Amino acid sequence: MANLHIRNVTAVIMDEHHTILEQAAIVTDGAHIHFVGPLAQAPDPAADDAVIDADGMVAIPGLINAHTHLAMTLFRGAADDLPLMTWLQEKIWPVEAHITRDDVYWASLLGIAEMLRAGVTTFNDMYWHVEAVADAVRESGIRAGLSAVVIGVVPHAEALLHEAEARVQAFIAEGHPRIVPFFGPHAPYTVPEAMMRKIVALAHTYGVRMHTHLSETAGEVESSRNLSGMTPIALMDAYELFTRPTTVAHGVHATDHDIAVLAHRGVGVAHCPSSNMKLGSGIAPVPDMLRAGIAVGLGTDGAGSNNTLDVLREVRQAALLHKVGGDATAVRAATALAMATRQGAAAMHLEHLGMLAPGYLADIALLDFQQPHLTPGGRVVSHLAYAAYAGDVDTVIVHGKVLMRGRQFATLDIERIRARVRESADRLFS
Numbered sequence: 518m519a520n521l522h523i524r525n526v527t528a529v530i531m532d533e534h535h536t537i538l539e540q541a542a543i544v545t546d547g548a549h550i551h552f553v554g555p556l557a558q559a560p561d562p563a564a565d566d567a568v569i570d571a572d573g574m575v576a577i578p579g580l581i582n583a584h585t586h587l588a589m590t591l592f593r594g595a596a597d598d599l600p601l602m603t604w605l606q607e608k609i610w611p612v613e614a615h616i617t618r619d620d621v622y623w624a625s626l627l628g629i630a631e632m633l634r635a636g637v638t639t640f641n642d643m644y645w646h647v648e649a650v651a652d653a654v655r656e657s658g659i660r661a662g663l664s665a666v667v668i669g670v671v672p673h674a675e676a677l678l679h680e681a682e683a684r685v686q687a688f689i690a691e692g693h694p695r696i697v698p699f700f701g702p703h704a705p706y707t708v709p710e711a712m713m714r715k716i717v718a719l720a721h722t723y724g725v726r727m728h729t730h731l732s733e734t735a736g737e738v739e740s741s742r743n744l745s746g747m748t749p750i751a752l753m754d755a756y757e758l759f760t761r762p763t764t765v766a767h768g769v770h771a772t773d774h775d776i777a778v779l780a781h782r783g784v785g786v787a788h789c790p791s792s793n794m795k796l797g798s799g800i801a802p803v804p805d806m807l808r809a810g811i812a813v814g815l816g817t818d819g820a821g822s823n824n825t826l827d828v829l830r831e832v833r834q835a836a837l838l839h840k841v842g843g844d845a846t847a848v849r850a851a852t853a854l855a856m857a858t859r860q861g862a863a864a865m866h867l868e869h870l871g872m873l874a875p876g877y878l879a880d881i882a883l884l885d886f887q888q889p890h891l892t893p894g895g896r897v898v899s900h901l902a903y904a905a906y907a908g909d910v911d912t913v914i915v916h917g918k919v920l921m922r923g924r925q926f927a928t929l930d931i932e933r934i935r936a937r938v939r940e941s942a943d944r945l946f947s
């Protein structure tokens with residue numbers, strides 16, 4: 518594979534010192550970043566290396582979507598303005614019963630196209646037919662954490678668990694460099710204790726991570742307290758879920774004690790501000806989580822409840838939402854941007870990801886900053902958090918490979934993908 522030399526770029530490193538390098542160069546070596554620094558000190562390109570002149574562009578680590586249900590692009594706009602349980606039980610689950618592997622494959626490719634256009638290079642997915650999502654990941658070139666989903670409140674729950682175990686075994690045997698397997702017990706209200714404990718045991722057996730939904734709504738917490746005397750987070754701690762590296766989506770109604778538990782156990786949180794707002798779920802105590810030292814990433818959740826997969830928009834939402842209570846410093850621009858990059862990687866327990874630094878994975882987005890809404894120049898972090906949008910992303914690199922350049926896809930036939938998803942949607946919603 519030819520190495521890449523990105524030259525004349527403004528590089529937002531996303532380290533803890535908020536380093537920004539002007540007139541910089543980024544050089545890859547295969548799947549990793551080899552050099553980041555002043556252009557004058559950069560190694561010269563070899564004859565077969567690819568050179569990208571990024572004058573006027575800003576480089577950031579590829580954005581991380583720490584919680585999504587990618588194939589729910591099929592549900593985009595199909596059921597708006599409803600609370601979570603009504604939305605799930607009346608609008609989502611009845612249609613999901615008819616979704617095929619093929620539907621998931623094309624809807625996942627659509628989601629990947631949408632995310633690449635928005636500078637997203639890693640996503641953390643939880644959806645049915647995970648093998649179809651994996652195909653979309655392999656073919657497109659993007660990076661993903663893929664959860665083998667389990668729910669326990671259906672007649673074929675045991676079969677689902679066996680299927681999830683087989684899928685995790687297959688992922689481990691394959692050892693794909695861009696796929697990280699997770700177990701995905703959906704939530705405490707869909708996975709009873711005995712099954713949750715089985716999943717924890719399997720996760721230990723195979724050494725894989727966990728991805729689940731906890732404390733998304735006040736109603737969920739109340740019914741958990743009524744049934745067990747504990748919050749969902751305390752209950753999962755009692756079931757020893759957090760003895761594996763875990764990513765918790767939402768945590769909207771996490772108590773102070775819950776936050777202490779999450780911090781103590783090293784649990785990552787995927788904060789989904791748009792989805793929480795849209796479903797009326799509430800405002801997650803993100804400033805308290807950050808103060809407790811929890812790795813908080815940003816997720817779009819599925820396109821059924823967002824309705825986009827645009828992580829840059831979640832950066833803005835997160836930075837704004839937590840100010841609503843009256844503290845304009847609650848989540849600053851740099852903090853929100855870290856949540857979409859370095860912290861997102863930490864929330865998924867992925868190493869060498871989310872920063873532009875030697876030895877890190879070469880997942881990079883270049884944004885065209887020569888735009889009216891990004892002028893005057895400089896002020897890069899502010900512009901990224903508050904003014905830039907997905908349409909500013911020009912070039913996307915994952916694992917050292919250019920997947921989009923000048924907004925043109927290298928690996929995806931977008932018109933074919935759109936046509937196939939329209940066919941699926943016509944059938945499912947007819």
Ligand SMILES: [Zn+2]
Nearest residue numbers: 730766818819
């Ligand atoms: Zn979700």
